[in-house]
Amino acid sequence: MTSGVAPGGGAPASVGEGHVRSAAPRRLNPIWIREMQQAARFTMTPILLAVLTSAMALLLCAIGGIASVSTAPAEVGHVLYQVFFSLAYAVVTWIAPAIAASTVASERGGRTWEALLLTGMTPTEVARGKFLAALTYIGAYVVMLAPVGALPFLFGGVTAVEVVMAFVLLGVFAVLGVAFGLSVSARFTSSAAAVVVTLLVSSNLSIAGYLGLGVGISFGVHELWSGVTAGAPVWMPTAYVRGDFGLEYVAILVFAPLVFTLVPAWFLYEGTIASMASPSEDRSSGLRRWLMVCTPLVTLACVAALPVAPSDEFAAAALATTVLWTFLTFAVFVVAGEPLGPSRRVRVRWDREGATRLGRYLGPGLMNASTMVLGLGFGALLTVGVAGVVLELWRGGPSAEVDALRVALFTAYVASFFGFQVGFGAWCRSRAGGASLPRFLQAGALLVAFLGPWVLMAIAGLLTRGADGSYVVASPSPVYAAYMMELVASTRPERESLLLAGVVAALGWLVLGVALLGAAGRRASKVVAEHAAAIARLEAALEAEDAAAREEVEVVPSAPGVRGPRELA
């Protein structure tokens, strides 16, 4: 028998073992090592890698060979560059999430997850190990592809920096893809289901990103910097070389990518850890910190985009508001999973650690979360709205005041509706047992609110034979906010009443939201109080039992000089 399994059963449990783990830094994440050992025995890996690499090489050579007959080598190099990195992008954005998606879910499905938890590894450590493992795996693909990727460089037409930047970007997509797959995986117990869901989402996102952020934006960037080819999906790495340094360079090539990477990556990280932790843990603080930092960040990005918008400033402001609203709606969905109040574990921890008021506010609790989302959301929408209005007035022009009014009305409607969303979400959560039903209801409410009034309007229009007044019926739909922007400049006779209808509808949403939030608050505090009372009752009962037990011990005649517990107390 050697050290570990030693007689006596280890050290006394009370000696601050909480610190042992952190005091002895581990060399490498054990999960990572294990996954690598497993991967090394997976004989398919090298075959897959070899097949993929040779296929890519052959494809590139074929394209290069055919193209070089009629085209200048520099042109061929650029085309090959686009083709290669488009394919590599596809490989990374499809394979990376899929690899990561199976990891945590397979531990759950394979009944190894609990053994892992019981080792005392924290969800953070597990997540890091899994993340590193999946990233290493996808990294192997990228490394294998690297020599093929250098091929276009040989033709000329692209610089070495452009190739390197493209690989860096590939790395960023790999990180995001792995983080996404992991966050899905952490919520599933079956790895097949996790992979399917991940692939469904990531493939769509991948295509949308390719067409939107790749091909789409390249035209705008080409206007700005003519060196960047219009319609070339892999424009970004070339823009770092070909763009002219300035405010736009920083905004488009530094600030925007940072926001686009950090906001989702951080969210996925916190979300993964929260889904892996037990429900009694504090699963809220991380996501709330993310919200607290990222809402201003996204707002800032939206505001920053306003001045560079080419024409129709009010439309740009509306677009910025819509983007912000989408982000905030996402936040509402995140908060819909919030527990009504902190668990006993969390409470005890707070008391032990002397948690600050802010710390507790960020912790689990439906009302904390809802008020925070509401406050942040109103602040963000107000900022964008005010920025939009100020920009309109500052730019001047004949329609400045009308446009300013348009922006103000639009933002105000959106903000009011957002107030309803938060209130409704909180109310659903306070009534439901879990997190999925409130989210489902929230989605349903959005759909009904957006489309319902228009359907009703269509019906009303049929009944009233297309009188313009029937638009009033549509006023509760948030889409009406866009219609209001049009109304402001119109000269219709019903203009006033239709605008008024919109304002009343917006106010209605806000009032409804506040009322629902109030109801949710009352309900939540009732439930929390009941929970606390139940704990107190149990505690009292246990205490009474203990007291009775002590009394019984005291009755037993004790040896001389031995005092009973009563006397000591």
Place this chain on the structure above:
Amino acid sequence: MNAEVPGESRFVPAIRVRHLWHRYGAQDVLRDVNLEVRPGEIFGFIGPNGAGKTTTIRVMATLLEPMAGRVEVDGFDVSVDPERVRKVIGYMPDHAGVYDRITIREYLEFFAQAFGVPDLAVVDAALELTDLRNLQDRLVAALSKGMKQRLGLARILLHDPKILILDEPASDLDPRARIEIRDLLLELREIGKTIFLSSHILTELSDVCTSVGILERGRLLVAGPIAEISERLAEQRARDAYGVDRAVAPPAAEGTAEAEGGPAVGAEPSEPAGPSVTAGGAPVPGSARRRLKLRVLGDSRAVVPLLEGGAGIGVVEALPAGQLAVEYVGDDRFVADVVRYLVGRGVGVVAVEPERNELERIFLEVTKGELQ
């Protein structure tokens, strides 16, 4: 939390379950379970399928949040300090998986590192203890169930936990492996581990356990050392027979939620939940009726008259192949007296077997065969 009350022998129970309730959907799976396991005990947890054993065990192992009640392991509340509890327990689930494409040694080294064990020599020790050394380079996925069970045991020994919680550790083992596991458990107890295990196989438990608890339909019916329970039941039977003292609920009282064992709140609040249940393993005063099996040379029927009517002897029954079943009241000394007496009368006593299935009898007596 771990503080002992000075001046008396109060200890921190290895496991203390108090008024534990659990519910799946609308079904109460555990109803007011109370039990206490002292350090150094081997506690056997028995019950029909679906009684709630695994549920109780998972709460102890911090994997399931108790809905009501308090569960303490080594003085730490499982719902407040799961991290600390995890450090002192080794939990082996009833059906665990293993990783693909990894050898036994790698598997154990991985867990040793995950546990944060500074020295990987523990892997060798664990391999040694579970007799897996010769197989250390085999892939774990290719192991038989029994081997996996051993591997599971090796895994939970790596961080040197004080308390082992085993859910049906012998369920997939062959008879030989079962005996080996039993010896291993005794060995582990020797080196100071407390062991809590659930099982269906009663004879196996009665061989190793210092105490047992019987769970049925989410209620703990009885708990304590086997001899003591047996004693209590005999008393109970006597009381029931004479119709006295019905105030104390009989074990199978219809409809009452608290069918003895760990007394429930409400019923007998004055009685402490734990200690009365598992008060030591002291020899029992010989008031319970027991059975003994004897094998003698020659015809056993000839021996019956010798014993019948003797003080402390009840029904004596002659069985085939020179065997005798003797009912008696008394302790081991009494048995020795009987043997001495028979030998003195020239009877060739070949074998004396105490009743092996005492636990089985208890089990049948307190459970009603209802499933949930």
